Amino acid sequence: MGEPNGVHEKGMTFTQHMAEMQQEFPEASGEFTALMQEIMLSAKIISREVRKAGLADALGLTGHVNVQGEAVQYLDEFANQTIIRNVHHGGHLCALSSEENEDLIEIPDRYPTGKYTLTIDPLDGSSNIDANVSIGTIWSIHRRRTPEGPGQIEDVLQPGRDQVAAGYVIYGSSTILVYTSGAGVHGFTLDPSIGEFLLSHPNLRTPEIGLIYSTNEGHSASWHPRDQQAVEIWKSGRGPGGKPYSARYIGSLVADFHRNLLYGGVFLYPPTVSHREGKLRLLSEAAPLAMVCEAAGGLASTGRGRILDVIPTSLHQRVPLYIGSRREVELIERLYREIPD
Numbered sequence: 001m002g003e004p005n006g007v008h009e010k011g012m013t014f015t016q017h018m019a020e021m022q023q024e025f026p027e028a029s030g031e032f033t034a035l036m037q038e039i040m041l042s043a044k045i046i047s048r049e050v051r052k053a054g055l056a057d058a059l060g061l062t063g064h065v066n067v068q069g070e071a072v073q074y075l076d077e078f079a080n081q082t083i084i085r086n087v088h089h090g091g092h093l094c095a096l097s098s099e100e101n102e103d104l105i106e107i108p109d110r111y112p113t114g115k116y117t118l119t120i121d122p123l124d125g126s127s128n129i130d131a132n133v134s135i136g137t138i139w140s141i142h143r144r145r146t147p148e149g150p151g152q153i154e155d156v157l158q159p160g161r162d163q164v165a166a167g168y169v170i171y172g173s174s175t176i177l178v179y180t181s182g183a184g185v186h187g188f189t190l191d192p193s194i195g196e197f198l199l200s201h202p203n204l205r206t207p208e209i210g211l212i213y214s215t216n217e218g219h220s221a222s223w224h225p226r227d228q229q230a231v232e233i234w235k236s237g238r239g240p241g242g243k244p245y246s247a248r249y250i251g252s253l254v255a256d257f258h259r260n261l262l263y264g265g266v267f268l269y270p271p272t273v274s275h276r277e278g279k280l281r282l283l284s285e286a287a288p289l290a291m292v293c294e295a296a297g298g299l300a301s302t303g304r305g306r307i308l309d310v311i312p313t314s315l316h317q318r319v320p321l322y323i324g325s326r327r328e329v330e331l332i333e334r335l336y337r338e339i340p341d
């Protein structure tokens, strides 16, 4: 099947790209495209707020603690509210879930419900905000499972392999939106002078081998020996790359992941003493990035199997995460098989 003309032409707007992609699927109702537009609009608004945060007294803590015991930043709350407000009235969703809300977020009665669910990490890496380090937004879309009416928890508790689309936005040196709906991974850069996301990275593919490892090595004393060994292999030049790897760790998952996607590399957040199941959240962080990673030719694993195959049992479930270039993640999976618990 050929690609529609121009669908991957650099410089085209996100809106043009979505319209052309939709033509590929004559049965498409346009609901998905409309939902993506709402996410894109939210990203522009959050980007604007992030850009002026230092001026507008919008930095710092709100004094609240979220459902996971983490300090909530002003921008965490702003991003969360912005996305919810922009998506809940369009009639495309039956429910949402967010890292910042303990329970399922229902669509208010006054609005129609639709066939999708959305899960978000509204602001990822938010502990970095005050230091002007890159932060991001991650989202994941599923088709609902219940037939109609208000969405239920089972509409959101679905494995990553059933995602309809997933992606992220980075508020970095530029604002970049990356998404996949299965047909390739595409990156768009926000041109602030016209307020449009323009296609800058069509059909992203990640290198099979990466010479970067990204992890909070400060926790390595409490890692399992197999995680310690993996890092030793990469440092000593015995990894798939055949020479010592570079360490790169920003502490914003989206930014660490995006760099490795472009350059090749592996990100790992293994179980530690304080996070025995791993720190990162399956539904709002691991699964969406796993879909993007696999669609770009990489792998994402718990060490024991694909992230995309994990069946969620709760909204804020955490998982060990190993994600990035295929050969590096395969090395981890081999160490999991060889070194017992």
Ligand code: AHG
Binding pocket: 070, 099, 121, 123, 124, 125, 126, 127, 216, 251, 252, 253, 254, 279
């Ligand atoms: P969030 O800001 O959404 O709570 O996520 C923070 C996450 C993730 O972005 C990052 O990879 C990780 O926390 C960093 O954890 P450490 O500070 O323990 O390294």
Ligand code: MN
Binding pocket: 121, 123, 124, 125, 253, 285
């Ligand atoms: Mn996060």
Ligand code: MN
Binding pocket: 099, 121, 122, 123, 124, 125, 126
């Ligand atoms: Mn967050």
